[in-house]
Structure formats: C-alpha cells, structure tokens
Amino acid sequence: MKNLFTLPLYFLIVTSALIMGCHSDKVNHQTEIGEIVNDSIHEDGSHPPVSSKADTSSIAETLPVAAKSGAKMADLTGINAFEWDLLQNPKDPADGSRIYEPKMALAKSFGGVRHYIDWERLEHKPGQYTFNPTNGGGWYFDVMYERFKKEGIPVLSCFQNAPPWLSATYPAKERTFSNIPAPYGSDTEKPTSYLAQAKLGFQFAARYGANKNIDSGLVKVYKEPRWSTDLVNTVKIGLNYVRYVECGNEPDKWWLGKNSQQNGRQYAANLSAFYDGHKGTMGKNVGVKTADPSMKVVMGGIARPDIKFVREMIEWCKENRGYRPDGSVNLCFDVINFHMYSNDYTGWFAKFKSKKRGVAPETNDMGEIADGFVKLARELGHGMEVWTTETGYDLHPKSVQKVIAIGSKSLELTQADWILRTSLMYARHGLDRVFFYQMFDDKDAKLNAGETFGASGLVTLAKRRSAADYLLQVRKLMGEYRYSRTINEDPVVDVYQMGKKSMYILVVPDEKDRKEAYELNMNGAKTATIYYLKPGSDQMEVRQKKTQNGKLKILVSETPVFVQGS
Incomplete structure (x- = not known):
C-alpha cells in the first residue's frame, strides 16, 4: 500500500512538480490515430516516408526476448x-457482508x-484467526x-503491515504498522x-487453497462473536478460491x-518460514506449502527494483x-x-535529468x-516467473508521477495510453x-x-476511466493471445498469437x-481488420481495409492500434 509514510525514497526526495496548465477533462477519441494511410495524406499528394518491415535479424541484439512462450x-x-x-456499499458502509455489484462490474x-x-x-x-467475517472491519473474505x-x-x-500486538514488542517510539514481521530483538x-x-x-x-x-x-478459527447477533467464523478447508499469496509488501x-x-x-x-515452515522443520501447522503444495508463493514486491536483493535471497x-x-x-x-513506476526521476539508476513527472514507459x-x-x-x-505488482500513473498535477496532456489528448487519455503501453512493454521484456x-x-x-499516488485510480464509483476502458477492450479482443515476437522497433510492431x-x-x-507511417506485411492476407481503442466504450471500433499484395499502409500513433489479417 502506498501512503505518505511509505513512499519510496526516489519519490520523496522529489519535492516539487511542474504546474500544468488547464486541460479539458473531456475524453475525445482521436480520429487520426491509427488511420489507414491513403494517397492524400500530404497536401502535395505524396506519402510521408513509409517504414519498411524490419529485418528481425538486424535488430536481434536490441530487441528484448520474451520469456518462455x-x-x-x-x-x-x-x-x-x-x-x-x-464489499462496501457507499450507502451502507458498515455492511461488509456482500458484494456491491456496481463495484464488481468495474472490477x-x-x-x-x-x-x-x-x-x-x-x-x-495471537492465534485468533478470522476470515468471514474478519474481526477487524467485519469483512467477509x-x-x-x-x-x-x-x-x-x-x-x-x-x-x-504488522498487527498491533506484534508492533507492541517494539519500543514505543519505534512502533509502526510497517515493522518487520518478527518480534523486536529477534535474529532476523x-x-x-x-x-x-x-x-x-x-x-x-x-482455507483458501485447493x-x-x-x-x-490443525485448522483454527476464532469462534467468539463480536456481539450477540454476529456471524461466528467456522473452519473451512480447501475452498480453492486463491492460487497466489504474496509475503509482505515492499520488504x-x-x-x-x-x-x-529487511535486506x-x-x-x-522470512520467506523460508512463510513458504514451507523452513522445509517443514517449524511444525505441522506452519507455512503455505505445508497446507497446499500447489499454492504459489510470490515474493513481496521490492520498492527498489535492484536485482542484488534477489541475489542475496538466493x-x-x-x-x-x-x-x-x-x-x-x-x-x-x-x-x-518488483515494483517500478515509470518516472523521470529514478534515483539510483537514473540516466537522465528529472522533469518531476511520469514518463512514457518505453522512454x-x-x-x-x-x-x-x-x-x-x-x-x-523450475518455471520461475517474474511479475510486477505495482506500477501506474497519477492524474493529479502536483504528483511527481503525473501524466501530461499530449497534443489534443486529455490527461486521462495519456494515462490510458501509458498504462496499456506499460503492459505491452513488459510483455516484450518477458514478464508474466x-x-x-x-x-x-x-x-x-x-x-x-497530489502526494504521488492519490489520484492513480483507474475507475471511479461512477464509471471506468479510459485506462480501464482500454484494458477491458484489449482483454475482450485478445485476452488469450500470447506475446510472440517484435518485428519492428519504431514504430513498435508486436505479434501476439x-x-x-x-x-x-x-x-x-x-x-x-x-x-x-508504416507498411505492415500481413503475409498474404487479403483483408486487414483494424481495431481502434475507444474511450467510454466496452468494445473497440472496428474497420476493414483491403490490403495491397498482402501489405497494409497504416499511420501509427502513440495510442496502440490492433490489426488482424484474413
């Protein structure tokens, strides 16, 4: 969780931000984005230079190679x-017992x-476990x-976050929810x-494994009600609801x-205990894998994406x-x-001067x-995967993680572009x-x-923001497709299969x-179906165009466009 007291250092030390001019919050679809190149794109009737399809062998050393499939x-x-x-209905915030359907629709x-x-x-x-409802907050997990x-x-x-009863082992002035998850004075x-x-x-x-x-x-719950009409927790085993669990956040x-x-x-x-009770030596009721060997344990996302930390673990x-x-x-x-926000001040690994804002992920x-x-x-x-469990951009003009308005695009549209392009960039580099x-x-x-992460949400109670529109549309179009290869660097042309x-x-x-302008070799396809992202919609806009000898001339912008041949 990001808050004022847990911000990574490379964000905290950036204390000022550029004050941006007023921009319209209205979301407008840019009709020129991804338009098919035609013979009248220039006033003199000529084409802009058309990029040829790249020879992948010539750029093999500069393009990343995706992991596995x-x-x-x-x-x-x-x-x-x-x-x-x-679970929280804004009109009945004390009831955590049921799904609030408008929020689930957004999820x-x-x-x-x-x-x-x-x-x-x-x-x-200590030892008093509650899940449905939780003793703290009354949430029905x-x-x-x-x-x-x-x-x-x-x-x-x-x-x-350490519970109060664990933090209480620390000196009074040193107690915080961020304390290491071990009693004070322990050999860490x-x-x-x-x-x-x-x-x-x-x-x-x-409870939640398979x-x-x-x-x-060995399975325990605290069965005392909080009040006379309270639902009492009961033991449940193997519900098979959760496959992944993460041990801590930014250790x-x-x-x-x-x-x-923690180093x-x-x-x-810490992980060895959490994973399998340090190879089963800590007791029959200790460790995730002891209960469910199939559940995947994810290391806590590190705030500083320094590979040395993982090598120390190894x-x-x-x-x-x-x-x-x-x-x-x-x-x-x-x-x-690991965690990494695309900011132009990346502290210890920066190679450029800070503009005190977020930047496009490829830059x-x-x-x-x-x-x-x-x-x-x-x-x-052994099938080791790599994830990033925190990244994103902020809409507040005082945030050092803010997006900028580009051309006629609003801040919200830039956020949408950069969010989706972050996904595409990480696929290109092999993340899972x-x-x-x-x-x-x-x-x-x-x-x-405006303290960095306050306005980073992709939805509001009223609607999806454009970034969520884009992610939904892409999942609907090609959620089961997998990254295959990159065939051109600029513009980037990725192939999913x-x-x-x-x-x-x-x-x-x-x-x-x-x-x-780019000429896409579609391997003999006679027709190109072109999909355009559409803010405010569940579906992309779709157009079709006949190819010329199996090739499509298309104008590519900073908003991704999707093309399929037939």
Whole structure:
C-alpha cells in the first residue's frame, strides 16, 4: 500500500512538480490515430516516408526476448485493490457482508486482482484467526473470494503491515504498522523469528487453497462473536478460491529505518518460514506449502527494483536450504516480484535529468531493468516467473508521477495510453503478470492533494476511466493471445498469437504526439481488420481495409492500434 509514510525514497526526495496548465477533462477519441494511410495524406499528394518491415535479424541484439512462450494478454491487465473496493456499499458502509455489484462490474475490467490484506484483519490477537467475517472491519473474505472465482478473476492475496500486538514488542517510539514481521530483538536471519506470520500463512492456505486433505485439527478459527447477533467464523478447508499469496509488501522499506527494512538475507529467512515452515522443520501447522503444495508463493514486491536483493535471497537459500536433487537451489519463492513506476526521476539508476513527472514507459530504463530479473529467472529454472505488482500513473498535477496532456489528448487519455503501453512493454521484456496501482483513487485527503499516488485510480464509483476502458477492450479482443515476437522497433510492431491466429499491435514509443507511417506485411492476407481503442466504450471500433499484395499502409500513433489479417 502506498501512503505518505511509505513512499519510496526516489519519490520523496522529489519535492516539487511542474504546474500544468488547464486541460479539458473531456475524453475525445482521436480520429487520426491509427488511420489507414491513403494517397492524400500530404497536401502535395505524396506519402510521408513509409517504414519498411524490419529485418528481425538486424535488430536481434536490441530487441528484448520474451520469456518462455510469452505472457498472456489478460495476465498483463491486473489491478491492486482492497476488500472495501468490492464489499462496501457507499450507502451502507458498515455492511461488509456482500458484494456491491456496481463495484464488481468495474472490477471485471481487469485480468486479476492483487488484494492488500492487513495482517490484523485475519489475526486480531495471537492465534485468533478470522476470515468471514474478519474481526477487524467485519469483512467477509469468503464472499469476496468466492465471487472472484466465479467470475474467473485470479486473486493474489498480499499480506502486509504488522498487527498491533506484534508492533507492541517494539519500543514505543519505534512502533509502526510497517515493522518487520518478527518480534523486536529477534535474529532476523532466522526463520523461527517469523513463526507467527508463517502460521497465518498455513491457516490462509488451508482455507483458501485447493488441498482438502488436511488434518482438521490443525485448522483454527476464532469462534467468539463480536456481539450477540454476529456471524461466528467456522473452519473451512480447501475452498480453492486463491492460487497466489504474496509475503509482505515492499520488504526493503529503507526510507522507514532499520525496524521496517529487511535486506535480501533477512527477507529470505522470512520467506523460508512463510513458504514451507523452513522445509517443514517449524511444525505441522506452519507455512503455505505445508497446507497446499500447489499454492504459489510470490515474493513481496521490492520498492527498489535492484536485482542484488534477489541475489542475496538466493545466497541465503544456498546456505540454509541447500539444493534439490537436480542440483538447483532449494528456493522459498515461486515468483520474482518488483515494483517500478515509470518516472523521470529514478534515483539510483537514473540516466537522465528529472522533469518531476511520469514518463512514457518505453522512454526510460524500465525494460532494461526488467531484462535483468527475467534473465535471473531463466537461470533459476523450475518455471520461475517474474511479475510486477505495482506500477501506474497519477492524474493529479502536483504528483511527481503525473501524466501530461499530449497534443489534443486529455490527461486521462495519456494515462490510458501509458498504462496499456506499460503492459505491452513488459510483455516484450518477458514478464508474466502486471498489476496496476490502483482500482480507486486513495480516500486519504493528503494523498489526493497530489502526494504521488492519490489520484492513480483507474475507475471511479461512477464509471471506468479510459485506462480501464482500454484494458477491458484489449482483454475482450485478445485476452488469450500470447506475446510472440517484435518485428519492428519504431514504430513498435508486436505479434501476439493464439493457436494459428495472429494479432499485430503497433504503437509509436514516444510522448510527443508523434506519428509514423508504416507498411505492415500481413503475409498474404487479403483483408486487414483494424481495431481502434475507444474511450467510454466496452468494445473497440472496428474497420476493414483491403490490403495491397498482402501489405497494409497504416499511420501509427502513440495510442496502440490492433490489426488482424484474413
């Protein structure tokens, strides 16, 4: 969770922002975007220069190579959310027992949900576990997760924030919800220091995982009602609602001091307990994998995307968990995870002068940094995936993560372009999943005043913003397609495939309202079906055009356009 007290350092030290002029909030579809090039595009009747189809062998060293079979498009369209984003009716905010259908309709815009869970919700006192309802807040997690399963929306449950009873072990002046999840004074490189969190992981996986063959005597819930008419929690096993769980959020919180920050070795010890009770040595009711070996454990997304942190984790695993029979390291995580917001001040890895704003995703080092994590995952083998569980842009003009109006586009349309292009960029560099921050704008008045993330929401209570429109439209068109290859650099031309079907995605990787004419070789197709993103709609606009000798001349802009041949 992002808030004023947990902002990454490279955002906090940027203290001023450019004040932008007034721009209309009205969303207008740019009719020139993606228009088919015709013979009268210039006043003198000539074409602008037409890019030839690139020889992929000549750019092989500069284009990234996607991991494995490539990411599925739907998996690149996830969102971050809280339980109240689905369960809270604005007219009856105290009732957390049922889905508020208008919010669920908005959630169906996305291809996955990363659910932030405050530890206190599930364990308000040591060993007293509650899920449906939670003792803290009265939220009905069974109701929410069951509905996600019914709607086919994958869930990543992210445990975050130390409960008050754990923070109480720290000196009074050092207590915070961001304390390391181990009692004060613990040896933070020992898995046993993280026993309480690892026990919670077991209980959560036993309930929401897929394994029904668990000793019911090990599964606990707190059965005391909060008041006389309160629903009492009951033990449930193997509901099969949740497949992914994340251990903490941004464990490398260096900006909050030593009692909140873990290095790679400390976090590996934490994960080893949470993963499988440190290889089963901590008890029969400890660790996610102990309850459900099929549940995937995602490492907490690190705020500073520094691969050295993950390498420290691996070294700890070599020393303390050893090796598998095949010679690979016995790791305690299934997914590498990092956070990175496309900002023009990236601090320790910056190569350019700050403009104190967000920038288009292809214009900084995000892809290069992602390549390092993907390369490491391939070296580790065993199907190791790479995700980013936080990225996005803000609409507030005082935010250092703000978008800018480009040409005749509003801020909202620029946000939509850059959000979708972030997904496409990460697919190009081999990531497996992307989750955007976040579903709704933050309710905190200070954050909404422009402190980086306050107005990053992709939906409002009234409607989807254009970014959510785009993600929904792309999922509907080609959610099951997978990234295959990139055949041109500028404009970028990506190829996605599903079986024998192919889809071309074309976009100019810039933020200057630049357009480029391009001739797309469609391998003999006689007709091109062209799909244009349409703000305010559930569906893209569709046009058809006859090709000339299997080729299509098209004007490409900074808004992606989609082309399929037949």
